[in-house]
Amino acid sequence: MKALKTVGRRPRRLDAEAKVLGELVYPSDRCLEGMLWVEVVRSAHPHARIESVDTSAAAAVAGVVCVLTAKDVPGENAFGIQIQDMPVLCHDRVRYMGDAVALVAAESRAAAREAVARVRVDYEVLEPIIDPEQAMQPDAPALHPGGNILHRGHFQKGDVEVGFKKSAVIIERAYQVPMMDHAYLETEAGVSYYDDSGSLTVESCGQYVYRDQTQIARALGLPLEKVRVTAPYTGGAFGGKDEITVQIHLALVTYHTKRPAKMVLSRDESIVSHTKRHPARMWYKTGASKSGKLLAVWCRLVSDTGAYASLGGPVLNLMMEHCAGPYLVPNVSVDGFAVYTNNGFSGAFRGFGCTQACVAIESQMDLMARALRRDPLAFRRDNVLHKGDRAALDYEMKTKVGAEATIRAAGRGKLYRTRGKFKRDRSEHTRSMAPYIKRGVGVASQMQGLGLGVGLPDYAEVELNFSPDGAVTVRASTSELGQGAYTAYAQMAAECMGVPLEKVRVVGADTKTTPDSGTTTASRTTYAVGNAILMAAGKLRAELDKRAVGLEGISVRETFHLPVADVKLGDGLPHLLYSYGTHVALVEVNTLTGEIAVLAVEAYLDGGRVIFRTGFEGQSEGGVAQGIGYALFEEVLFDRGRFLNTNFDTYILPTSMDVPADIRTVPVEVKEDTGPYGAKGVSETCMVGVTPAILNALHDAIGVRFTRLPVRAEDVLRAVLERRR
Amino acid sequence: MKITVRLQINGAEARFEVDSTERLVDTLREKAGLTGTKVGCGIGECGACSVLLDGKVVSACLVLTAQVDGAKVATVEGLGKAGELSDLQGAFVREGAIQCGYCTPGMLMAAEAILARYRRPTTEQIRKGISGNLCRCTGYAKIVSAIRKTAGRRAIQRSGR
Ligand code: FES
Ligand code: FES
Numbered sequence: 001m002k003a004l005k006t007v008g009r010r011p012r013r014l015d016a017e018a019k020v021l022g023e024l025v026y027p028s029d030r031c032l033e034g035m036l037w038v039e040v041v042r043s044a045h046p047h048a049r050i051e052s053v054d055t056s057a058a059a060a061v062a063g064v065v066c067v068l069t070a071k072d073v074p075g076e077n078a079f080g081i082q083i084q085d086m087p088v089l090c091h092d093r094v095r096y097m098g099d100a101v102a103l104v105a106a107e108s109r110a111a112a113r114e115a116v117a118r119v120r121v122d123y124e125v126l127e128p129i130i131d132p133e134q135a136m137q138p139d140a141p142a143l144h145p146g147g148n149i150l151h152r153g154h155f156q157k158g159d160v161e162v163g164f165k166k167s168a169v170i171i172e173r174a175y176q177v178p179m180m181d182h183a184y185l186e187t188e189a190g191v192s193y194y195d196d197s198g199s200l201t202v203e204s205c206g207q208y209v210y211r212d213q214t215q216i217a218r219a220l221g222l223p224l225e226k227v228r229v230t231a232p233y234t235g236g237a238f239g240g241k242d243e244i245t246v247q248i249h250l251a252l253v254t255y256h257t258k259r260p261a262k263m264v265l266s267r268d269e270s271i272v273s274h275t276k277r278h279p280a281r282m283w284y285k286t287g288a289s290k291s292g293k294l295l296a297v298w299c300r301l302v303s304d305t306g307a308y309a310s311l312g313g314p315v316l317n318l319m320m321e322h323c324a325g326p327y328l329v330p331n332v333s334v335d336g337f338a339v340y341t342n343n344g345f346s347g348a349f350r351g352f353g354c355t356q357a358c359v360a361i362e363s364q365m366d367l368m369a370r371a372l373r374r375d376p377l378a379f380r381r382d383n384v385l386h387k388g389d390r391a392a393l394d395y396e397m398k399t400k401v402g403a404e405a406t407i408r409a410a411g412r413g414k415l416y417r418t419r420g421k422f423k424r425d426r427s428e429h430t431r432s433m434a435p436y437i438k439r440g441v442g443v444a445s446q447m448q449g450l451g452l453g454v455g456l457p458d459y460a461e462v463e464l465n466f467s468p469d470g471a472v473t474v475r476a477s478t479s480e481l482g483q484g485a486y487t488a489y490a491q492m493a494a495e496c497m498g499v500p501l502e503k504v505r506v507v508g509a510d511t512k513t514t515p516d517s518g519t520t521t522a523s524r525t526t527y528a529v530g531n532a533i534l535m536a537a538g539k540l541r542a543e544l545d546k547r548a549v550g551l552e553g554i555s556v557r558e559t560f561h562l563p564v565a566d567v568k569l570g571d572g573l574p575h576l577l578y579s580y581g582t583h584v585a586l587v588e589v590n591t592l593t594g595e596i597a598v599l600a601v602e603a604y605l606d607g608g609r610v611i612f613r614t615g616f617e618g619q620s621e622g623g624v625a626q627g628i629g630y631a632l633f634e635e636v637l638f639d640r641g642r643f644l645n646t647n648f649d650t651y652i653l654p655t656s657m658d659v660p661a662d663i664r665t666v667p668v669e670v671k672e673d674t675g676p677y678g679a680k681g682v683s684e685t686c687m688v689g690v691t692p693a694i695l696n697a698l699h700d701a702i703g704v705r706f707t708r709l710p711v712r713a714e715d716v717l718r719a720v721l722e723r724r725r
Numbered sequence: 726m727k728i729t730v731r732l733q734i735n736g737a738e739a740r741f742e743v744d745s746t747e748r749l750v751d752t753l754r755e756k757a758g759l760t761g762t763k764v765g766c767g768i769g770e771c772g773a774c775s776v777l778l779d780g781k782v783v784s785a786c787l788v789l790t791a792q793v794d795g796a797k798v799a800t801v802e803g804l805g806k807a808g809e810l811s812d813l814q815g816a817f818v819r820e821g822a823i824q825c826g827y828c829t830p831g832m833l834m835a836a837e838a839i840l841a842r843y844r845r846p847t848t849e850q851i852r853k854g855i856s857g858n859l860c861r862c863t864g865y866a867k868i869v870s871a872i873r874k875t876a877g878r879r880a881i882q883r884s885g886r
Binding site: 010016017020021025028029031182185186187233235236238264266267481482483484615618620622623647653655656657661663 | 754755759760761762763764765766767768770771773800801802804805806807810814817818819821823824825826827828829830833848851852853855856857858859860861862863864865866867868869
């Protein structure tokens with residue numbers, strides 16, 4: 001292969017200049033002539049029956065143009081990515097505090113807010129269902145017609161009982177992971193209006209404009225072509241803007257008033273209303289032989305999906321798929337349940353079920369290595385999956401498996417090789433404090449399915465245009481959430497068209513001007529859109545050989561269909577392609593105060609060939625920060641279905657003081673044969689292993705196994721005191 | 726009752742009629758059309774709305790416009806122009822200190838305040854200096870290095886003078 005000119009390098013992001021100048025217009029910045037401000041009346045209770053809604057006082061507020069309720073939804077009053085079980089506006093029942101009951105549109109935001117307070121809703125308050133185990137009982141009141149179990153799964157490979165009988169060590173633990181908020185810095189926002197051609201247009205913040213278009217059209221009873229959705233740029237998403245947020249509400253106001261409208265959620269409203277990372281309980285029993293071979297993994301996984309389905313089913317499927325990590329286990333038994341409750345509402349979030357499972361299995365791996373007195377990395381390496389092996393759910397791994405390469409690379413890294421030195425170092429502390437300082441190094445390894453998996457339509461269509469002045473335009477409907485994908489697209493287009501990067505432009509996420517490139521999720525865009533770009537470039541070059549470039553230039557379209565596994569175990573289950581990663585973390589614990597500091601993290605990531613090196617590192621560093629948040633800070637708290645922490649004073653995010661200055665990202669470039677230039681994706685695997693690596697480092701530091709996240713200073717203190725007793 | 730407030734924004738004089746409860750961030754975004762300054766929390770916790778007020782970094786979501794009559798306000802829009810980025814902006818671009826970019830304007834203003842305070846800030850001083858500015862995307866590492874490199878370049882320029 002000839003040397004690559006732009007792929008694998010460190011170009012400036014295409015959007016960098018507009019962003020540092022403050023010129024990029026985000027959804028929350030849009031302003032339209034004569035626009036109305038829209039505010040939502042949300043439920044006053046986590047669970048209640050609506051008896052009546054009286055909007056007369058609200059409608060009388062000066063400046064209010066309309067107050068809309070369920071009867072004003074002209075189409076199907078329901079949405080949801082997979083199952084449409086969520087009302088656009090509730091008419092008979094509310095199931096969580098974020099449920100929308102009415103919309104107010106007014107000339108000013110102040111008027112809209114005043115009117116919201118004057119909408120009178122009478123409720124018959126119902127007992128909230130807050131415990132997933134109780135919700136599963138046959139006599140529990142049903143939140144949905146099909147009962148409270150949204151989805152369940154059972155998979156078996158071999159016979160775990162036989163495996164446990166042969167095991168020299170058996171470790172049993174229960175894990176509990178919290179609900180986590182995406183906390184993208186820009187809350188959900190957008191504007192709506194009728195464009196010149198009469199299409200109801202919504203410019204917003206979603207992660208898949210074509211699906212948003214379908215959901216809006218269905219709720220409004222409009223033909224698809226009468227609805228246009230755009231969402232090229234937004235201030236972060238991480239999966240939290242995959243489901244509908246403001247889009248249908250905006251469209252509804254413009255539909256009824258024929259006027260432009262704008263919505264920006266407050267932070268409190270954002271946290272209360274959008275999907276979250278599923279809180280979960282995970283019971284694990286694992287066994288290994290004396291010689292250090294994994295023999296059995298048994299687990300029971302219960303995820304609390306909250307009030308509505310969204311992607312709760314597929315998230316559980318991935319939790320089950322990744323329940324045994326990147327390891328070869330002869331005997332596996334997994335039971336999974338995704339259960340409706342009145343605890344908010346959960347869905348997609350970076351890692352998508354793998355995040356939860358990885359916390360549990362990587363803790364188990366560490367405990368087993370300890371019990372066997374084996375080096376934790378060597379123990380992982382000895383059990384790692386290879387191509388051709390049968391995965392936990394008993395299907396064959398048919399593509400290259402980079403797990404071992406990342407483990408070996410981690411073993412060669414400075415942090416792990418010289419961990420003794422790092423652990424002894426007290427040079428930052430005074431002599432009197434030093435005895436109370438404990439340090440530990442921990443590792444974790446993981447795999448992450450790429451793409452939507454088998455059974456779900458997963459394709460990317462792109463358009464490539466070559467203009468007479470030699471410029472290339474890529475049109476793709478995925479969104480730039482911050483990850484840098486548009487820059488990677490431009491690099492690939494420049495490479496395969498043989499033009500300089502400056503000659504490439506990317507137009508994104510508009511149902512009118514860009515073809516359907518699928519979701520901006522599942523670590524899939526670089527791989528999927530990249531492949532489509534390569535296909536289109538081939539066609540374009542052939543056209544250029546055949547004919548002259550007219551004034552319009554030449555445009556071609558191509559669609560890439562993601563290859564999938566040849567077995568189907570469930571929706572999105574399993575995957576054919578995976579990314580892999582191994583993380584090493586150094587933590588320091590002050591046993592007097594309980595304070596935990598993450599001092600350094602090394603990330604060894606196999607996302608295939610790296611296309612945009614700066615973007616790759618950026619994803620990794622941001623993933624480390626989120627992994628630290630999940631391990632040590634973040635938890636959405638409830639009191640009987642009522643949110644307790646809905647802004648950044650009480651929902652605590654890692655700051656620059658909490659994330660180490662020392663993050664080392666090492667790409668382990670196992671080139672994927674089906675990937676564009678050998679690329680896969682990295683945006684999830686970069687985060688998932690961080691949390692268990694920290695838990696394992698804590699164990700190494702103070703000899704305590706934490707099984708409940710987040711681990712706070714008070715938890716450390718309590719554990720240290722208990723050990724002294 | 727409306728109150729008349731005069732501000733000097735990025736060097737230009739401006740006059741606003743505001744309610745007593747109007748926040749500076751809304752005056753900037755909605756009346757002055759300067760949407761570079763963002764809102765992430767509205768309660769002084771995220772720093773997305775950071776601007777310089779008479780040279781000091783403040784959260785514009787916590788400042789009432791009526792309180793700061795006569796003040797000098799510096800926002801991201803005053804730092805540089807297309808094709809003429811400031812040294813700090815250039816460093817953010819080169820280092821890859823930007824992802825979604827929503828924290829970037831506030832981060833740049835906080836960084837200017839650090840650079841005004843320390844001639845050669847240490848990594849720790851930089852980390853502390855931006856600890857009021859949340860970034861959910863980058864993990865801060867590249868932001869810290871962009872600020873450190875700018876400080877280095879400015880120090881060389883000063884000594885060359
Ligand atoms: S919006 Fe002002 S600090 Fe967050
Ligand atoms: S770049 Fe997204 S919040 Fe900082």
